[in-house]
Amino acid sequence: MRDDQVPICMVTAYSYPQGLHADLADMDIVLVGDSLAMVELGHETTQYVTLEEMLHHCRAVARGCRRALLVGDMPFGSCEIGLSEALRNVTRMIREGSVQAVKIEGGKRLSPVIDACVQSLGVAVMGHIGLRPQSVSARGGFRPYGTNAVEAAQLLEDALALQEAGAFALVLECVPERLAIAVTTALRIPTIGIGSGVGTSGQVLVYHDLCGMMTHPHHAKVTPKFCRRFAEAGAEIHRGLVDYRSAVKQRLFPSAAYTPYQLDDREWERFGSVFERLTGQDLDAATKQQPQQLPIKTSGSVKDPTTDDIECLYRN
Numbered sequence: 001m002r003d004d005q006v007p008i009c010m011v012t013a014y015s016y017p018q019g020l021h022a023d024l025a026d027m028d029i030v031l032v033g034d035s036l037a038m039v040e041l042g043h044e045t046t047q048y049v050t051l052e053e054m055l056h057h058c059r060a061v062a063r064g065c066r067r068a069l070l071v072g073d074m075p076f077g078s079c080e081i082g083l084s085e086a087l088r089n090v091t092r093m094i095r096e097g098s099v100q101a102v103k104i105e106g107g108k109r110l111s112p113v114i115d116a117c118v119q120s121l122g123v124a125v126m127g128h129i130g131l132r133p134q135s136v137s138a139r140g141g142f143r144p145y146g147t148n149a150v151e152a153a154q155l156l157e158d159a160l161a162l163q164e165a166g167a168f169a170l171v172l173e174c175v176p177e178r179l180a181i182a183v184t185t186a187l188r189i190p191t192i193g194i195g196s197g198v199g200t201s202g203q204v205l206v207y208h209d210l211c212g213m214m215t216h217p218h219h220a221k222v223t224p225k226f227c228r229r230f231a232e233a234g235a236e237i238h239r240g241l242v243d244y245r246s247a248v249k250q251r252l253f254p255s256a257a258y259t260p261y262q263l264d265d266r267e268w269e270r271f272g273s274v275f276e277r278l279t280g281q282d283l284d285a286a287t288k289q290q291p292q293q294l295p296i297k298t299s300g301s302v303k304d305p306t307t308d309d310i311e312c313l314y315r316n
């Protein structure tokens, strides 16, 4: 990528509000990543998310994402079993997931699939090489890729094959910076880096990582060290929930400003006669105490009103 070119900016999203936020922030590309499995569904790896789940979340993101290019990740196993199965699954992502392009993880072995998607279906495909989270089992962890000459050569070979197969862009995940630059230079299509330095044609980060939503110690081993936090949304959400709980426990919420609905005196009086008949209590006497002094009821002894009780109000 040349110095006078402006990098592509991509972010993941998994829900309607996240799609909307990404779009309003003027992202070039929004990716419904299979990282969904880890950051939204709580799985250990991305291998556990299904095509059905991806479709469900893609549709939600699509409702919020009006301008950015929307790309959907093909999940583990959806493109590897056979060409016809891959084409069927890609078709479903476009038709039922409402995405405009798909991303397929894999090296040059997958070039026939990418070629068929682009040539037969006419679907735009983004490739994804380097660290491939769907191959975590074979690699024995989320290991960076291309840290020796053999892997570096393999990466370049994969990149060129995927470009030949018709991929419109390539994600380079966890690749040493100088290798990412070399691969970018060798290609006609843009590269989008994650954990691969500043020399790629663009960058991508996981929404939760950049917004600071993966800060609990529980998340430590799945939040890579290349993820800069551009916000502290997790801390802010925690603060809000703690404050809400405390306001409820102290009866500071809801105050009058958040208690908008009225029952006027005339209707109240008519209700009073039903109340007395059903409970044997005088309505004003029963409710004149301050709410703070009302006993906290744990089991209901009051009868539910019947349809007749409610209808009688409107016959009076």
Ligand SMILES: Nc1nc(=O)c2c([nH]1)NC[C@@H]1CN(c3ccc(C(=O)N[C@@H](CCC(=O)O)C(=O)O)cc3)CN21
Pocket: 035, 038, 039, 046, 131, 133, 140, 141, 142, 143, 144, 174, 206, 208, 209, 214, 221, 222, 223, 224, 225
């Ligand atoms: N929240 C989140 N952010 C991501 O960027 C992300 C996911 N989840 N899930 C899917 C993949 C997995 N990713 C990861 C996860 C961990 C490392 C990481 O910490 N790697 C260590 C080596 C770990 C090992 O050797 O086992 C490193 O030093 O790079 C890198 C990328 C990137 N992707």
Ligand SMILES: CC(C)C(=O)C(=O)O
Pocket: 012, 031, 032, 033, 034, 035, 036, 073, 128, 171, 173, 194, 204, 205, 206
């Ligand atoms: C990190 C990006 C490239 C991804 O594939 C995902 O979020 O699933």
Ligand SMILES: [Mg+2]
Pocket: 033, 034, 035, 046, 073
């Ligand atoms: Mg992915």
